[in-house]
Amino acid sequence: MALHIRDSREFWAGVAFLALGGFVLVYGRSYPMGTATNMGPGYFPRLLAIILVLLGAIAVGNALRARVPARIGAWPLVPLAFVIAGVLVFAAMIDRTGLVPSVLGLMALSCYARLRRRPVEFLVLCVVVLVLVTGIFIYGIQLPFALWKGFSV
Numbered sequence: 456m457a458l459h460i461r462d463s464r465e466f467w468a469g470v471a472f473l474a475l476g477g478f479v480l481v482y483g484r485s486y487p488m489g490t491a492t493n494m495g496p497g498y499f500p501r502l503l504a505i506i507l508v509l510l511g512a513i514a515v516g517n518a519l520r521a522r523v524p525a526r527i528g529a530w531p532l533v534p535l536a537f538v539i540a541g542v543l544v545f546a547a548m549i550d551r552t553g554l555v556p557s558v559l560g561l562m563a564l565s566c567y568a569r570l571r572r573r574p575v576e577f578l579v580l581c582v583v584v585l586v587l588v589t590g591i592f593i594y595g596i597q598l599p600f601a602l603w604k605g606f607s608v
Contacts, residue, residue: 461521469514476507534568541565553604558588 460466479500486497541564548557562581563570570577592598 458519460518461523462518462525463527464518464525465514465521466518467527469511469516469518472507472511472514474511476504476511479504480508537567538565549600551604553601554588554593555585555602558585 483497483500483504486500487495488501489495489498491498541561544564545557545561548560559581562577562584566577566580569580589602593600593602
């Protein structure tokens with residue numbers, strides 16, 4: 456019996472979920488599970504991996520039963536490059552400049568198209584993200600990041 460994939464996008468997304476979930480299940484089997492009330496270091500990753508495997512299996516099944524064929528189109532490489540560059544800039548800036556400038560660098564590169572087309576919307580998005588990041592990481596879980604660091608020339 457030949458395997459007929461009707462929706463290649465959903466099929467390959469399901470395969471990626473299955474592969475990632477399977478990798479985490481195999482790699483994390485040496486971590487102790489613990490119990491639901493006293494979770495060990497392997498409990499949450501294993502739970503997420505099982506969910507990923509289930510979602511992957513559902514996606515592959517849906518791709519094989521799809522009524523309308525769907526193919527993978529062209530990959531937009533320029534936006535992908537900007538998002539990756541934003542993450543790299545954030546990683547390079549966080550220790551040197553602090554949280555606020557590094558998040559702004561990340562946002563400027565990751566949302567470059569929005570910055571050019573809708574600058575006011577981009578500024579509002581930056582303010583919201585900065586408030587959330589500062590609230591969660593600095594005040595919520597108290598990570599030792601400085602908000603601003605001095606700039607030396």
